[in-house]
Amino acid sequence: MALRNVIGLDHVVIAVRDLDAAAKSWEALGFTMSPRGTHSAHMGSGNYTMMLGDDYMELLGVLVPTDHNAGLRAFLEGREGLDRAAFTATDAAAGAEEVRARGLAATGPVAFGRPVPLPGGGEAEARFNVFQWPRDQRPAGLGIFACQHLTRENVWIPELQSHANGATRIVRIEVLAKDPEAAAAHLAKLIDRAAEREADGAFRVPSGSTRGDFVFLDRATLAARHPGVALDGLPEEGGAALVLGTKDMAAAAKALGTAKGATVAAAPSRATGVLLRFVPA
Incomplete structure (x- = not known):
């Protein structure tokens, strides 16, 4: 029986060594880039997103080494590219319990946020609850986790969902x-x-x-x-x-x-x- 609190692909994480250079590369391919985001201090990472309809792509880089981003740093020692995929969680805590009930040591949920500059001026906050499958469970090297969006309106901003490449x-x-x-x-x-x-x-x-x-x-x-x-x-x-x-x-x-x-x-x-x-x- 499918997980009740995990409902499908949410976004992909593309690990990059130079956030700003990566954003320019993807912008040159016809994508509208979100303003650069900075995650909570314990995460030590920053991102750019390319928002689509119900899903999106995230460029993720290390700003300050922390315990939390050790996995990202290890991945980047080898290459840039598709590191992880996130699923949409309707309830991250309940989703983590579902995974544990299947005998897997899920971690979380962990709460974090980042400021979001708004296209018309001002700033909002994007907030999330995230849980992870065990880090050693990476099918063919691809990590997976689940993300509950607490402020979807501050992530799926209409002006950021229109791309020159369609x-x-x-x-x-x-x-x-x-x-x-x-x-x-x-x-x-x-x-x-x-x-x-x-x-x-x-x-x-x-x-x-x-x-x-x-x-x-x-x-x-x-x-x-x-x-x-x-x-x-x-x-x-x-x-x-x-x-x-x-x-x-x-x-x-x-x-x-x-x-x-x-x-x-x-x-x-x-x-x-x-x-x-x-x-x-």
Whole structure:
């Protein structure tokens, strides 16, 4: 039975070494960037977000080393790119208890916040409650946690949801795995859902509701799904690609500078270690 208090993909965390430089790279791909945020002191991190419809992408970097961001720092020692995925929690405390009841040592919830500069002037606060699955439970190297938004109106700001590339949602996260079937089964167990084999041999795990899916695949399958796109910089195992829905494929192609007839995508070298692909929403 699916978790009652965890309802699907909320956002992805893209770990970056230089927050401001990363924001400029993604802005050049047609995204409207939120103002830079600074998390609570115990977290020691800062971020930029790219807000979509019901989900979003977060660029996350270390501002001050703390115990809390040790995992992020360890990831960045190896590479930039897709580090973690967050699920929407309707009740973080109850969600953590559900996970514990399944024999997994969830941690949290932890409360934190960050100031949000408003487009019309002034400042609000975004507040969250977060819990994590055990840190050693990373299917194919991808971490997972759950986030309860206490102030959604201060995160999903309409002016920040309009992008030159027409992006509207995360369709799927593609994760490189040495054993895609086992990695998909691992995630499916953690979130109490079922993995499904796709025609090309990849394995898909729905995140819940109408939110984006997780797809586990090998390198050859990833290359076949994104013809003509260089895979340089992607890990042997771990989060590799984001496939986004756009309401305007022509706008997405223009933003990425894609030649006519080519795959509307950006190589990892242009998107801080993430292969970025657009498809019709």
